[in-house]
Amino acid sequence: MASMASVSWAPPLALAPALLLVQRWRLWLRKLRAKAVAVWPTWPPPPELLLRKGFAVSLLAALLLLLWVARSPGKNFLEDEEMLAWVRKEQEKRRSKLEDLLQQIPVSRLAQQVPPLRPFLTSGGLPVNDREAEEAAKEAVVVAAKFQITANSVSEAAEDLAKAQPGAALAAEGLACAAALAALELKSAPEEALQQRVAEAEEFTMLVQSRLSRGRARDVWRLYAEPLASAERILRQRRLEQWRCVARLLWRFKTTLPFVALSSVLSMVLGAFSAMRYHYQASVINLAKEAVTSSSGPARAKHGMQEAIGAMVVSEMILQLAEFARGRLTLRGKTKVVQELKVALFGALLRQDLEYLEQCDLWQLRSLIGSCGTTISQVVDFPATLLEAAVRLFTAVLALGRQNGRLAAFLGVMLPARFLLSQALQHCEERLEQSALPDFKGQINSCWSCLVQPASLRTMRAFAREPHELKTFTRFLQVHEELQQRKILIFRLMQPLQALLEHALEIGTLWYGGRLALRGDMDFGELSSAVLVATGAFDGARFAQAAAANVSRQALGPLAQMAQLLARRPRIGLDHSPWSSMPKPEDVRWTLDFQEVTFSYQQRGVEVLKGLSFQVREGEFLGILGTTGSGKSTVLSLMLRLYEPTSGRILLDGREIKDYNPLWLRYHIGFVSQDLVLCNRTVRENLLYGVAEAAEVVGDAAAKEALRVAQCEETFFNTEAFPNLWHTDVGVGGSDLSGGEKQRLAVARAIVKKPKLLILDEATSALDEISQARLQDEIEKLRKEEGMTVICVAHRLSNLARADRLLVLQEGRLVEEGSPAELHQRDGVFAEYARAHQAFLQDPS
Ligand SMILES: Nc1ncnc2c1ncn2[C@@H]1O[C@H](COP(=O)(O)OP(=O)(O)OP(=O)(O)O)[C@@H](O)[C@H]1O
Numbered sequence: 001m002a003s004m005a006s007v008s009w010a011p012p013l014a015l016a017p018a019l020l021l022v023q024r025w026r027l028w029l030r031k032l033r034a035k036a037v038a039v040w041p042t043w044p045p046p047p048e049l050l051l052r053k054g055f056a057v058s059l060l061a062a063l064l065l066l067l068w069v070a071r072s073p074g075k076n077f078l079e080d081e082e083m084l085a086w087v088r089k090e091q092e093k094r095r096s097k098l099e100d101l102l103q104q105i106p107v108s109r110l111a112q113q114v115p116p117l118r119p120f121l122t123s124g125g126l127p128v129n130d131r132e133a134e135e136a137a138k139e140a141v142v143v144a145a146k147f148q149i150t151a152n153s154v155s156e157a158a159e160d161l162a163k164a165q166p167g168a169a170l171a172a173e174g175l176a177c178a179a180a181l182a183a184l185e186l187k188s189a190p191e192e193a194l195q196q197r198v199a200e201a202e203e204f205t206m207l208v209q210s211r212l213s214r215g216r217a218r219d220v221w222r223l224y225a226e227p228l229a230s231a232e233r234i235l236r237q238r239r240l241e242q243w244r245c246v247a248r249l250l251w252r253f254k255t256t257l258p259f260v261a262l263s264s265v266l267s268m269v270l271g272a273f274s275a276m277r278y279h280y281q282a283s284v285i286n287l288a289k290e291a292v293t294s295s296s297g298p299a300r301a302k303h304g305m306q307e308a309i310g311a312m313v314v315s316e317m318i319l320q321l322a323e324f325a326r327g328r329l330t331l332r333g334k335t336k337v338v339q340e341l342k343v344a345l346f347g348a349l350l351r352q353d354l355e356y357l358e359q360c361d362l363w364q365l366r367s368l369i370g371s372c373g374t375t376i377s378q379v380v381d382f383p384a385t386l387l388e389a390a391v392r393l394f395t396a397v398l399a400l401g402r403q404n405g406r407l408a409a410f411l412g413v414m415l416p417a418r419f420l421l422s423q424a425l426q427h428c429e430e431r432l433e434q435s436a437l438p439d440f441k442g443q444i445n446s447c448w449s450c451l452v453q454p455a456s457l458r459t460m461r462a463f464a465r466e467p468h469e470l471k472t473f474t475r476f477l478q479v480h481e482e483l484q485q486r487k488i489l490i491f492r493l494m495q496p497l498q499a500l501l502e503h504a505l506e507i508g509t510l511w512y513g514g515r516l517a518l519r520g521d522m523d524f525g526e527l528s529s530a531v532l533v534a535t536g537a538f539d540g541a542r543f544a545q546a547a548a549a550n551v552s553r554q555a556l557g558p559l560a561q562m563a564q565l566l567a568r569r570p571r572i573g574l575d576h577s578p579w580s581s582m583p584k585p586e587d588v589r590w591t592l593d594f595q596e597v598t599f600s601y602q603q604r605g606v607e608v609l610k611g612l613s614f615q616v617r618e619g620e621f622l623g624i625l626g627t628t629g630s631g632k633s634t635v636l637s638l639m640l641r642l643y644e645p646t647s648g649r650i651l652l653d654g655r656e657i658k659d660y661n662p663l664w665l666r667y668h669i670g671f672v673s674q675d676l677v678l679c680n681r682t683v684r685e686n687l688l689y690g691v692a693e694a695a696e697v698v699g700d701a702a703a704k705e706a707l708r709v710a711q712c713e714e715t716f717f718n719t720e721a722f723p724n725l726w727h728t729d730v731g732v733g734g735s736d737l738s739g740g741e742k743q744r745l746a747v748a749r750a751i752v753k754k755p756k757l758l759i760l761d762e763a764t765s766a767l768d769e770i771s772q773a774r775l776q777d778e779i780e781k782l783r784k785e786e787g788m789t790v791i792c793v794a795h796r797l798s799n800l801a802r803a804d805r806l807l808v809l810q811e812g813r814l815v816e817e818g819s820p821a822e823l824h825q826r827d828g829v830f831a832e833y834a835r836a837h838q839a840f841l842q843d844p845s
Pocket residue numbers: 358601603604608626627628629630631632633634635674
């Protein structure tokens with residue numbers, strides 16, 4: 001019985017608490033509804049409630065609480081001892097780099113020699129008159145001419161330190177020294193480099209202004225102001241040419257002009273109709289008011305209201321149609337132009353001199369070309385956007401002026417005031433962002449660079465750097481995040497201020513309108529419609545300002561850069577002279593004649609070759625050897641016309657090499673460079689890289705023959721090592737091949753072209769002695785059979801054993817020349833090399 005009772009009573013007992021809970025909920029919900037109903041009539045709250053002291057205080061308290069919550073969370077990293085020690089170490093690194101630079105450049109030495117500079121460099125401020133400062137700068141210029149350190153490298157080091165340690169006095173000193181060097185560079189720069197120098201100096205001026213106090217910045221400025229002014233004078237004359245470039249660039253968009261014109265017309269329609277939206281809304285309000293107050297009753301107002309609503313529907317439809325049509329038109333106009341421009345820019349980049357490309361930030365240029373669609377969109381759409389905004393504003397102001405002239409005048413004053421105030425706020429935000437925290441953002445990339453390049457990846461592994469790299473990455477990120485938090489906080493503080501400013505002006509319009517209404521200069525209907533129309537006017541102005549800011553901030557700079565790239569004429573033009581005017585390669589005698597050639601790399605400025613004269617005869621094997629850095633590879637680069645000699649002449653078959661088309665010349669020269677890099681393609685594609693329309697011109701048999709000559713046919717056709725045979729990918733830069741395989745493939749790549757001149761720069765250094773000897777034999781055979789001229793740079797003397805003649809270079813000068821036997825007898829530098837080599841063979845221990 002007991003068990004039966006427990007079974008029958010259990011469910012109701014279990015339900016009881018649930019029922020109780022439901023009952024409670026219902027009661028609670030009922031109370032909540034009653035409260036909501038009680039509050040409802042007072043929402044939105046009456047103005048006097050918002051103006052009560054208590055409310056204002058609570059609002060302020062809530063704001064402060066919000067700010068406190070928005071503060072950077074967690075412990076400030078500068079309070080962490082270990083972190084602080086790491087930051088100091090990083091700062092120290094940058095400090096010592098700048099110190100090393102400053103010690104070398106004459107300006108710091110000049111501080112002892114030139115009295116006016118001393119107080120500036122040691123204590124701060126430059127208490128000299130203009131003449132003395134000018135004299136100091138002149139002297140700095142003369143002394144610094146002997147040194148190779150550039151203003152850019154010093155200002156970069158100073159900027160690095162200033163970022164890592166804001167307010168560091170040494171950074172200011174660095175900037176002062178950079179100023180003197182900038183003066184030097186501006187004075188001595190050749191005209192073609194002037195623009196670059198002035199751009200650097202202008203960038204440098206901004207740096208000085210942002211990093212130094214106003215007085216110190218003025219002092220630094222005085223050091224290089226005069227040379228900058230004279231350089232700018234020259235440039236001003238050339239600026240006309242620049243404008244022509246931009247005009248030419250814009251002329252490229254001529255096919256878009258009809259589309260731009262049509263979309264501009266549509267934009268005017270859009271602007272006018274979107275402003276009319278507010279006008280009709282205001283009409284509806286006016287009619288409603290009229291219906292209540294006028295004696296003619298609601299019938300007339302009802303009719304008017306129907307008309308206004310109908311007009312609103314029609315204008316809305318026109319708006320959407322115009323928007324659609326404008327979108328289609330601008331897209332059609334842009335697509336083709338952007339495509340053409342990308343091709344032109346890529347072509348212009350490919351055409352540039354190696355020297356220029358070596359100094360460029362190629363990643364930046366790549367993204368410039370990649371994003372040219374966005375840039376062009378901004379520029380091409382700008383007239384339409386501006387027209388739309390202007391028409392919208394004009395329509396709104398017109399409607400407003402018709403309603404009330406005074407209110408329109410009030411707006412006429414308030415709009416520019418709003419614009420100026422928002423500019424001031426933006427400036428304020430930028431100043432605030434000049435944080436006192438260290439900034440290591442750029443350094444995060446250096447951590448990544450170890451990982452993403454196969455060669456550095458292996459080095460990282462080999463040196464067991466992983467834990468260190470991880471730690472460094474974490475630290476850089478920590479500091480960076482802290483800085484970001486601060487910037488975000490500033491942004492979050494400034495954004496509401498901007499919004500408040502915008503709304504304050506709208507409230508101001510309402511206030512003024514209200515006053516006019518109170519004085520009887522305006523009635524209720526006019527005021528309500530004026531507010532709506534004024535909102536339209538503000539929207540128009542905001543729209544125009546945003547579009548203009550976008551174009552000036554994001555589009556004009558890249559556009560000018562594109563124009564410059566397109567207008568830039570390389571010194572070694574790829575189409576000069578035309579290929580079609582070139583002789584047949586078999587009609588040319590492949591002799592080379594270097595006559596008093598000097599050369600220096602632009603970025604370093606040091607003379608690498610000093611009056612070099614020698615000859616290369618057709619069909620001979622010329623060996624070049626010499627100490628490290630003596631200029632051997634540079635000589636080969638000049639033969640290929642990768643660079644132009646600073647002075648002197650190079651003749652091919654008695655004609656200046658610069659009269660030959662560089663593409664033609666390089667096509668007939670086989671080149672294996674010391675720092676060879678293969679493309680990330682298959683073995684076969686790499687092999688045929690240098691042959692135009694490879695598959696048709698060179699058959700498989702000839703390609704395999706080149707592999708055989710280079711001693712690597714068996715390697716790449718060994719299915720155990722290369723299951724895909726010569727269709728195997730070689731990896732980034734050839735990273736999936738051994739050093740010897742890479743070199744042999746590079747030799748085969750040069751030979752397969754059947755060149756008239758074969759240049760080998762340390763081409764077999766990774767080969768074993770036996771393979772190297774076999775390769776030498778094969779090249780010898782080829783030389784004899786084809787009459788090919790061979791120039792070989794090598795450190796290993798066995799590479800040069802078959803040479804007809806040898807050149808020995810030292811510090812950019814030719815110190816010995818002759819056959820190996822002659823040089824042996826002369827007992828000079830070569831004989832010394834030979835003795836060292838012989839000693840090793842006799843006693844390798
Ligand atoms: N692209 C470059 N930019 C600036 N300087 C360079 C450049 N290439 C080489 N140099 C400098 O020019 C000098 C000569 O270099 P080069 O490569 O011609 O010497 P090398 O005799 O071939 O040396 P190695 O035997 O070590 O290969 C060196 O001081 C080098 O640092």
